Amino acid sequence: MDTTVLSSFSALDLLRIELSGSILHVRLNRPEKRNAVSDRLIAQIHDIFSRLPDAVQAVVLSGEGEHFCAGLDLSALSERSVAEGILHSRSWHAAFEQVQFGRVPVVAVLHGAVVGGGLELASAAHVRVAETTAFYALPEGQRGVFTGGGGSSRVPRLIGFSRMTDMLLTGRALDAQEGQQAGLSHYLVEPGMGLSKAFELANKIVSNAPLSNFAVMHALPRIAEMSQSQGLFVEALMAAIAQGDPDAKQRMRAFLDGRADKASRS
Numbered sequence: 001m002d003t004t005v006l007s008s009f010s011a012l013d014l015l016r017i018e019l020s021g022s023i024l025h026v027r028l029n030r031p032e033k034r035n036a037v038s039d040r041l042i043a044q045i046h047d048i049f050s051r052l053p054d055a056v057q058a059v060v061l062s063g064e065g066e067h068f069c070a071g072l073d074l075s076a077l078s079e080r081s082v083a084e085g086i087l088h089s090r091s092w093h094a095a096f097e098q099v100q101f102g103r104v105p106v107v108a109v110l111h112g113a114v115v116g117g118g119l120e121l122a123s124a125a126h127v128r129v130a131e132t133t134a135f136y137a138l139p140e141g142q143r144g145v146f147t148g149g150g151g152s153s154r155v156p157r158l159i160g161f162s163r164m165t166d167m168l169l170t171g172r173a174l175d176a177q178e179g180q181q182a183g184l185s186h187y188l189v190e191p192g193m194g195l196s197k198a199f200e201l202a203n204k205i206v207s208n209a210p211l212s213n214f215a216v217m218h219a220l221p222r223i224a225e226m227s228q229s230q231g232l233f234v235e236a237l238m239a240a241i242a243q244g245d246p247d248a249k250q251r252m253r254a255f256l257d258g259r260a261d262k263a264s265r266s
């Protein structure tokens with residue numbers, strides 16, 4: 001593990017950060033408060049994702065302790081004015097924008113509570129691995145607030161706005177199995193197996209051509225929101241850019257020469 005690359009992050013005390021090859025493991029590290037997201041934690045998430053060291057090609061994001069994240073730190077809410085509330089929400093948007101539209105793909109490991117702002121953070125990741133202990137809830141209605149960390153935009157794209165409406169209005173929690181079926185997680189694994197699965201997936205991700213990963217992160221979500229005609233045009237441009245890269249040419253040549261893996265069922 002190369003610690004010098006991480007020396008400029010030593011002030012980020014609410015995160016535990018470890019580099020393993022080209023994969024950065026970022027842990028929310030406030031287990032005594034169930035990783036509740038304070039202003040300081042949101043600033044630290046923003047900071048790490050906006051200046052990832054060059055050596056990093058993927059991030060694994062997880063939570064220390066029994067829960068992934070208990071959402072907004074409720075102890076800091078009471079004194080905020082309306083204007084401050086808008087800026088507060090926008091600070092979450094800016095941080096999670098760096099997670100979703102940053103430089104590298106993010107694999108989140110979900111266990112225990114993935115609630116409120118914790119689900120908003122999870123939904124900004126690109127791949128989600130859930131352990132069977134995970135549960136998902138949006139208790140905003142019970143707390144007298146509304147999603148403020150991008151949840152009303154990102155979560156419906158995963159599970160549909162109808163399911164999200166139910167979760168918000170009734171306080172319904174989804175267990176790990178229901179979350180998997182609804183589309184909140186991509187992989188469901190036994191307790192304690194989330195990190196190894198996430199690292200296995202991150203290793204696959206970093207073996208892709210960087211420009212292909214860039215296209216998946218930055219072009220795909222935008223194309224999905226365009227009309228078909230615009231989307232197909234942008235897709236053609238992105239495909240040509242990716243294909244024109246020397247890395248792509250080498251990879252295609254390797255396959256044709258029998259030096260690359262075939263597509264397989266597993």
Ligand code: 1HE
Nearest residue numbers: 033034036070071072073074075113116117139140148149
């Ligand atoms: C907290 C928070 C928090 C725990 N803010 N301090 N989020 C919620 O409504 C979820 C609120 N939390 C819970 O429902 C539970 O704490 C959990 C199910 C996540 C975990 O339960 P448990 O039994 O393991 O822990 P606990 O005993 O409830 O909490 C341990 C400590 O963490 C305790 O503090 P202590 O000083 O008494 O030890 C709790 O007060 C503290 N804690 N969760 C502050 N969230 C951008 S808008 C986003 C809007 C939202 O996210 S709304 C949903 C907020």
